[in-house]
Amino acid sequence: MAAETEDLALDPATVHAAVAAVVSDDRRGFYLVARSDGKAVGSLMITYEWSDWRNGNLWWIQSVYVVPSWRKQGIFRLLYDNVISLAKESGDAAGIRLYVEKDNHDAQGVYQKLGMSQTAYRLFETIF
Numbered sequence: 001m002a003a004e005t006e007d008l009a010l011d012p013a014t015v016h017a018a019v020a021a022v023v024s025d026d027r028r029g030f031y032l033v034a035r036s037d038g039k040a041v042g043s044l045m046i047t048y049e050w051s052d053w054r055n056g057n058l059w060w061i062q063s064v065y066v067v068p069s070w071r072k073q074g075i076f077r078l079l080y081d082n083v084i085s086l087a088k089e090s091g092d093a094a095g096i097r098l099y100v101e102k103d104n105h106d107a108q109g110v111y112q113k114l115g116m117s118q119t120a121y122r123l124f125e126t127i128f
Helices: 002-006 012-024 075-090 105-113
Strands: 029-036 039-051 056-066 093-098
Touching: 012 029, 029 075, 039 075, 039 093, 056 075, 075 093
Parallel strands: 056 093
Antiparallel strands: 029 039, 039 056
């Protein structure tokens, strides 16, 4: 996924450990997987960020992937609608956020069609 969307090569052992950390501790987040005939056709991960401005968790959509042959068939919309429902049911969600590559105009169009709005924020980071 990272190789396709961001031209990044990830260390498989690191990714395996990171996925296991989320799966084994729901305080870190969770995964949603869309299936057809028992096969995964799309997935995303939710992580949480506490907002002192909103006194609630912002749910971050991350690691979005839809199998190429299943794209433009509503798979992400299905996952997104499920996220919205779960967030509203949680009682402590203050909103949904995601980040997207600045040149990924197709994905940006999808997010806008779902009612998400672009923010004025830019992302800065220090990676270890």
